[in-house]
Amino acid sequence: MNGKKRHITIHDIARELGISASTVSRALNNNPRISAATRDMVQKLAAAHGYQPNVMASSLRKGQGNTVGVIVPNINRSFFSNIIWGIEEKLSGAGFNLMICQSNESLEKEKEALQTLMHARVDGIMMSLSMETQDYGHLEKLLNRGIRMVFFDRVPDTLAVDAVVIDDHAAAFRITTALIQKGCHHPAYVGGSGRINVYRQRKSGYLDALKSSGSKVIASHIAETDMTRQGGRKAFREVIQSDPRPDAFICAGDLAAHGVLLEALENNFRIPEDIAVSGFANEEFTPHITPPLTSVDQKGIEMGRQAATLFLEQEATSDGSRIVIEPDVLFRLSTQREINLGTE
Amino acid sequence: MNGKKRHITIHDIARELGISASTVSRALNNNPRISAATRDMVQKLAAAHGYQPNVMASSLRKGQGNTVGVIVPNINRSFFSNIIWGIEEKLSGAGFNLMICQSNESLEKEKEALQTLMHARVDGIMMSLSMETQDYGHLEKLLNRGIRMVFFDRVPDTLAVDAVVIDDHAAAFRITTALIQKGCHHPAYVGGSGRINVYRQRKSGYLDALKSSGSKVIASHIAETDMTRQGGRKAFREVIQSDPRPDAFICAGDLAAHGVLLEALENNFRIPEDIAVSGFANEEFTPHITPPLTSVDQKGIEMGRQAATLFLEQEATSDGSRIVIEPDVLFRLSTQREINLGTE
DNA sequence: CTGAAAGCGCTTACAG
DNA sequence: CTGAAAGCGCTTACAG
Numbered sequence: 001m002n003g004k005k006r007h008i009t010i011h012d013i014a015r016e017l018g019i020s021a022s023t024v025s026r027a028l029n030n031n032p033r034i035s036a037a038t039r040d041m042v043q044k045l046a047a048a049h050g051y052q053p054n055v056m057a058s059s060l061r062k063g064q065g066n067t068v069g070v071i072v073p074n075i076n077r078s079f080f081s082n083i084i085w086g087i088e089e090k091l092s093g094a095g096f097n098l099m100i101c102q103s104n105e106s107l108e109k110e111k112e113a114l115q116t117l118m119h120a121r122v123d124g125i126m127m128s129l130s131m132e133t134q135d136y137g138h139l140e141k142l143l144n145r146g147i148r149m150v151f152f153d154r155v156p157d158t159l160a161v162d163a164v165v166i167d168d169h170a171a172a173f174r175i176t177t178a179l180i181q182k183g184c185h186h187p188a189y190v191g192g193s194g195r196i197n198v199y200r201q202r203k204s205g206y207l208d209a210l211k212s213s214g215s216k217v218i219a220s221h222i223a224e225t226d227m228t229r230q231g232g233r234k235a236f237r238e239v240i241q242s243d244p245r246p247d248a249f250i251c252a253g254d255l256a257a258h259g260v261l262l263e264a265l266e267n268n269f270r271i272p273e274d275i276a277v278s279g280f281a282n283e284e285f286t287p288h289i290t291p292p293l294t295s296v297d298q299k300g301i302e303m304g305r306q307a308a309t310l311f312l313e314q315e316a317t318s319d320g321s322r323i324v325i326e327p328d329v330l331f332r333l334s335t336q337r338e339i340n341l342g343t344e
Numbered sequence: 345m346n347g348k349k350r351h352i353t354i355h356d357i358a359r360e361l362g363i364s365a366s367t368v369s370r371a372l373n374n375n376p377r378i379s380a381a382t383r384d385m386v387q388k389l390a391a392a393h394g395y396q397p398n399v400m401a402s403s404l405r406k407g408q409g410n411t412v413g414v415i416v417p418n419i420n421r422s423f424f425s426n427i428i429w430g431i432e433e434k435l436s437g438a439g440f441n442l443m444i445c446q447s448n449e450s451l452e453k454e455k456e457a458l459q460t461l462m463h464a465r466v467d468g469i470m471m472s473l474s475m476e477t478q479d480y481g482h483l484e485k486l487l488n489r490g491i492r493m494v495f496f497d498r499v500p501d502t503l504a505v506d507a508v509v510i511d512d513h514a515a516a517f518r519i520t521t522a523l524i525q526k527g528c529h530h531p532a533y534v535g536g537s538g539r540i541n542v543y544r545q546r547k548s549g550y551l552d553a554l555k556s557s558g559s560k561v562i563a564s565h566i567a568e569t570d571m572t573r574q575g576g577r578k579a580f581r582e583v584i585q586s587d588p589r590p591d592a593f594i595c596a597g598d599l600a601a602h603g604v605l606l607e608a609l610e611n612n613f614r615i616p617e618d619i620a621v622s623g624f625a626n627e628e629f630t631p632h633i634t635p636p637l638t639s640v641d642q643k644g645i646e647m648g649r650q651a652a653t654l655f656l657e658q659e660a661t662s663d664g665s666r667i668v669i670e671p672d673v674l675f676r677l678s679t680q681r682e683i684n685l686g687t688e
Numbered sequence: 689c690t691g692a693a694a695g696c697g698c699t700t701a702c703a704g
Numbered sequence: 705c706t707g708a709a710a711g712c713g714c715t716t717a718c719a720g
Contacts (some may be wrong), residue, residue: 002700005474007697009696009697009698010697010698011697011698019707020706020707020708021697021698021699021705021707022699022706022707022708022709023705023706023707024702025697025698025700026699026700026705026706029699031705032477033705033706034705034706035705035706038510038705043695052463052697053460053697054404054465054696054697055463055464055465055698056400056403056409056465056696056697056698056710057697057698057699058697058698058699059400059406059694059712060398060401060404060696060697060698060713060714061700061711062398062695062698062699062711062712062713065400073707075419075420075425075428075429076419076421076422076425076426076628077419078420080419081419082426084419085419092460097443097460098443098444098462099441099442099443100442100444102429102432108616113426114394116436116441116704118396119396119399120399120411120441121398121400147689247701249488259631283628284420284629285628285629285632285633288602288629288632289629289632289633289634289635290634313550321720337623351713353712353713353714354713355713355714363691364691364692365713365714365715365717366690366691366692366693366716367689367690367692369693369713369714369715370690370715370716370717371691373715377689377690378689378690379690381691382689382690397713397714398712398713398714399714400712400714401712401713401714401715402695402713402714402715402716403696403697403714404697404698404712404713405695405713405714405715406696406697406715406718416703443716533709569690608708626703
């Protein structure tokens with residue numbers, strides 16, 4: 001009903017109780033040197049008044065706030081929003097607030113976000129690199145200034161930073177091996193820029209699977225795209241020309257895989273009979289397209305939790321711990337081929 | 345290279361320049377009472393030192409920070425992440441940071457988020473209600489305390505608050521009318537709780553369209569669900585039993601529409617030939633399912649921008665301005681029926 | 689046009 | 705166990 005905006009302070013409580021503000025502050029913070037009686041009295045009155053400490057004042061005094069910045073390429077990809085979910089869960093329990101920024105896959109916006117967060121004096125930064133980020137100068141500068149940083153998923157490989165990733169190599173290896181066992185003789189690969197750790201890992205998983213099953217690597221079966229649907233379509237059109245013709249497309253992302261799938265269908269290939277297709281990330285749409293797309297659950301929530309745990313454990317600056325999470329491959333109809341038993 | 349964490353302050357600059365901190369502060373804030381020469385000198389040195397004002401100190405002093413809290417039901421629905429995008433664009437230009445919380449459609453979590461934001465002393469709150477929120481006591485309390493609030497999409501109808509919504513009634517009206525014109529004689533409706541403004545509006549749009557085209561309202565053609573895929577499936581199974589049998593399902597959400605569509609297909613109805621289906625929100629998956637789903641573009645980015653503008657214009661507390669945005673209906677294959685010209 | 693001083697609300701050595 | 709005092713870094717009346 002009233003428009004008064006003045007908040008009540010420790011001085012108000014002190015005055016009302018006839019004690020000092022120092023004592024009120026200590027009582028509120030459960031300082032053991034305060035008598036139980038005083039503590040209870042103070043806490044009771046504070047609660048009755050709905051007292052809320054002024055975080056700006058305490059942050060200013062303590063020289064550190066209670067906010068951590070999070071930068072993701074895009075907030076509306078289910079993988080990243082799951083990560084945020086996991087981070088929030090862990091960190092809000094520890095009394096931290098989150099400030100979330102999006103790089104939108106642009107190096108420029110990533111730098112801006114970093115600026116914004118430093119300006120807001122966050123206690124640390126948790127982030128995944130934008131697709132454009134290939135030079136780590138802007139990150140090193142912060143690390144050298146002693147800023148706490150934890151990376152997840154897309155991480156700066158040449159820097160000794162704390163990071164959480166999934167075993168991308170293993171996921172790609174498992175998919176490729178499974179497809180070969182199901183009778184695909186020439187699986188192709190569609191990936192993103194080799195400058196990014198996850199794409200490098202996925203590609204090497206594919207290559208190692210070929211090698212370990214005795215298959216030969218065919219250069220024209222490997223495409224690099226921007227990982228959009230359009231990119232996937234384009235990659236399909238190029239790679240499908242190869243001789244021998246590929247009978248599977250292992251894609252390092254769901255959007256590209258969807259592009260491959262659509263382009264294949266529109267060119268009258270049957271999926272999975274003629275061509276098997278798999279993606280990566282288990283985006284929301286993957287089980288709902290026709291045919292449902294085999295993909296990889298990257299365990300976003302768990303990744304977020306682990307990254308937050310790492311952040312909380314971190315003493316000063318990053319020291320290069322790396323946590324690797326085991327992903328789940330979700331085999332769906334798009335790769336469901338009968339094993340050729342040679343009985344026909 | 346060095347681990348020094350001490351930031352440089354206006355006093356450092358003042359000392360170096362042999363002037364007072366007051367002057368430095370004024371020069372940095374472009375106070376007109378400072379001579380151009382002094383201003384330039386200060387700003388140059390500040391830039392050279394990479395000076396960054398301590399926002400906690402200035403917030404404390406000014407009695408208000410520069411952060412606004414945003415609460416959405418869920419960060420990974422494209423509609424809401426677009427809204428955040430729009431808000432961020434407008435507000436970061438005005439020097440505000442965002443603190444984003446998710447209610448996860450739970451009243452409890454919504455209250456927690458409000459607590460968190462008040463605790464962080466945000467300058468105001470922009471939010472969309474959770475599905476569970478039917479009582480506005482917790483919001484009134486804040487409004488009475490003079491907190492700046494702007495609502496978007498799901499808004500507390502009985503409160504005189506600033507809000508941005510789309511014209512849900514018009515969108516539902518247009519879809520229903522179009523389907524009737526295309527020869528659907530008995531369009532059914534699947535909506536959410538009538539306690540929520542958007543579902544109430546969409547339902548009345550459907551009802552008014554029936555009325556204005558002279559169709560009769562059939563109670564068993566109207567279902568209320570939780571708006572999940574499962575809810576849509578269940579609603580379909582119930583409503584399809586009605587006599588007369590419905591030949592279209594106008595759904596107030598994409599997930600429910602998808603559930604209806606899947607359940608219909610699995611029961612050997614053809615879509616759109618036997619049954620037309622439409623959704624709401626234009627979620628990412630809608631163009632990619634089979635058949636592509638007619639839906640409504642709720643203009644998330646624009647809604648975010650408008651809400652942010654309203655927030656910036658807001659003098660003190662909300663005064664009940666309401667902005668209504670015109671949505672786009674995206675007709676896709678799921679409602680594509682030939683107009684029956686009666687020539688057969 | 690510039691400066692000295694007070695104060696935002698808290699925390700924490702220092703003293704008792 | 706409690707208090708008086710200083711100070712975090714800024715902004716802003718007040719004075720000149």
